[in-house]
Amino acid sequence: MAKGVGNELLGLNDPAPFGLFNAAGASPFLLIGDHAGAAIPEALGDLGLSVADRGRHIAIDIGVHGLGHALAKRLDAPFLHQIYSRLVIDCNRDPARNDAIPAVSDSSRISGNEALDEAARASRVAAIHMPYHQAISDMVDARSAAGRDTILLSLHSFTPVMGGIARPWEVGVLHWRGRTDFAHAMLAALRDTAALTVGDNVPYAMDATDFTVPFHAFPRDIAYAEIEVRQDLIDSVEGQMLWADHLAHAAEEALQRIS
Numbered sequence: 001m002a003k004g005v006g007n008e009l010l011g012l013n014d015p016a017p018f019g020l021f022n023a024a025g026a027s028p029f030l031l032i033g034d035h036a037g038a039a040i041p042e043a044l045g046d047l048g049l050s051v052a053d054r055g056r057h058i059a060i061d062i063g064v065h066g067l068g069h070a071l072a073k074r075l076d077a078p079f080l081h082q083i084y085s086r087l088v089i090d091c092n093r094d095p096a097r098n099d100a101i102p103a104v105s106d107s108s109r110i111s112g113n114e115a116l117d118e119a120a121r122a123s124r125v126a127a128i129h130m131p132y133h134q135a136i137s138d139m140v141d142a143r144s145a146a147g148r149d150t151i152l153l154s155l156h157s158f159t160p161v162m163g164g165i166a167r168p169w170e171v172g173v174l175h176w177r178g179r180t181d182f183a184h185a186m187l188a189a190l191r192d193t194a195a196l197t198v199g200d201n202v203p204y205a206m207d208a209t210d211f212t213v214p215f216h217a218f219p220r221d222i223a224y225a226e227i228e229v230r231q232d233l234i235d236s237v238e239g240q241m242l243w244a245d246h247l248a249h250a251a252e253e254a255l256q257r258i259s
Contacts, residue, residue, distance in 0.1 A: 008123055008126070008127065009041050009043060009044075009123040009124060009126070009127035009128070010041055010043075010127050010128075011041070011042050011043060013042055014039070014041050014042055015039055015083050016083065016131075017082070017083060017084060017127060017128045017131045017132055018080060018081065018082055018083055018131060018132045018135050019036075019037075019079075019080070019081050019082075019083055020078060020079070020080050020081075020135070021068070021069055021072055021078065021079040021080075021081075022072045022073070022076070022077065022078050022079060023078050024078075025072060025075070025076045025077040025078045026076050027075050027076045027077045028148065028149045028150060028151050028255070029075045029077035029150075029151050029153055029251060030077060030078055030080070030136075030139060030140065030143070030150050030151070030152055030153065031068050031071060031072055031075075031077050031078065031079040031080070031081075031153045031154075031155060032079075032080050032081065032136060032152065032153070032154050032155065032212065033061070033064045033065065033068045033079065033080075033081030033082060033154075033155050033156075034061075034081075034082055034086070034090075034091045034092040034154065034156070034212050035060060035061035035064065035082060035086045035090075035091070035092065035156060036060070036061060036064045036065040036068060036081035036082055036083075036155070037060065037065070037081065037082045037083040037084050037085060038054060038055070038059050038060040038084075038085045039083050039084045039085060039088075040054070040084065040085055040087075040088055041084070041088065041127070044088065044112055045112065046112070047085075047087055047088070047110050047111070047112030047113060048109070048110060048111030048112045049087070049108070049110060049112070053108050054085070056106070056108070057106070057157075057158075057159045057231060058086075058087065058105040058106050058108055059085045059086065059087050060085060060086065061086075061155075061156050061157040061231075062157055062231040062234070062235055063157050063229065063231055063233075063234030063235050063239065063240055064081075064155050064156065064157050064229075064234070065081065066234070066237060066240040067155060067157075067229065067234050067240045067243055067244055067247075068081055068155050070240050070241055070244035071153075071155070071244040071247055071248055073244075074244050074245065074248035075248050075251060075252070077153075078139065080132075080135055080136060080139060082128075082132055084128050087101075087102065087105065087110055087113065088101075088124060088128060089101055089124040089125065089128050089129050090102070091128070091129055091132050091133070091211070091212065092154075092156075092210055092211050092212050093209065093211050094211050095121075095124075095125040095129050097209075099209075100129075101113050101116060101121060101124065106162075133212070133215065133216075136212070136216055137216065140152075140216060140220060140222070144220070149222075150220075150222050150223075151182055151222065151223045151224065151225075151251075151255070152213060152216060152217050152222060152223070152224040152225075153224070153225055153227060153251065154212055154213055154224065154225070154226040154227065155227055155229075156226065156227065156228045156229075157228065157229050157230065157231045157234060158172070158203050158204070158228045158229075158230055158231060159230075159231055160230055160231065160232045162203070167202075167203045167230065168197055169197050169198065169199035169202055169203060169230065170196050170197045170198070170229070170230050170233055171190060171196060171197075171198055171199070171227065171228065171229050171230070171243075171246075171247075172198070172199035172200070172201070172202050172203055172204070172227070172228040173186055173187040173190065173198070173199070173200060173201075173225055173226070173227060173228075174201055174204060174205065174206040174210075174225070174226035174227075174228060175201065175206055175224070175225065175226070176205075176206040176207060176210070176213075176214065177214070177218055178214075178217055178218040178221065178222075178224065179217065179221055179222060179223040179224065181223060181258045182223035182224065182225055182254055182255070182258055183223075183224065183225035183226075185253075185254035185255075185257040185258050186225045186227075186250050186251060186253075186254040187200055187225075188254070188257070189249070189250040189251075189253040189254045189257070190246070190250045192253075193246065193249075193250070196246070199228075203228065204228065206226055210226070213226055223258065225254075227247060229243055229247075
């Protein structure tokens with residue numbers, strides 16, 4: 001990727017700041033993956049992290065890359081996802097927040113994020129955060145201009161245990177303000193599958209710490225749901241395929257319920 005205005009951080013050997021799969025998908029669903037990638041720009045080295053830490057949940061939403069691609073095929077939907085690690089900059093945080101570039105995450109020190117000056121922070125925002133969110137905005141606005149509805153499905157994954165506390169849910173549906181009708185319908189559709197343990201705004205509740213859904217869905221008054229799948233269920237290709245089936249069925253059922 002060539003350097004230029006807005007991407008001075010990224011060099012010739014660095015990937016673009018987002019990926020887009022099945023761009024021409026014809027369904028109303030737009031899938032996004034804020035934490036689907038684990039790349040680090042060459043200029044930042046390894047951020048002071050071990051190989052193990054760069055593969056942990058602190059760096060990437062495990063399983064979401066494969067899940068998103070599989071679900072995009074099943075729903076005939078685009079999947080727009082982040083390539084870079086959330087430890088470079090967290091695209092589900094307002095870039096002005098301190099935790100958008102954390103110096104510590106789940107007890108792991110990220111020395112490459114310590115004592116950053118404003119210019120260093122701004123370079124990450126300009127190279128990674130802004131292009132990703134601009135791509136989402138452009139896609140939603142283009143669909144609207146073409147008379148197409150959009151339902152934003154934000155895909156995430158969560159650890160089975162956090163802070164020594166087990167998390168029994170297999171999947172959670174997150175929602176807050178705006179058009180919550182689809183999120184509630186998807187929650188109901190997932191709960192209709194008796195074998196699944198489904199959480200309502202757990203293991204996380206959507207609130208002001210979230211950026212992507214509030215930024216894109218709320219002001220446009222578009223339907224949305226943020227989906228959290230437990231990582232041990234989608235850390236294999238087989239698990240990703242199974243959960244793509246679960247989520248596709250629930251999303252299609254939810255769409256019928258709100259239509």
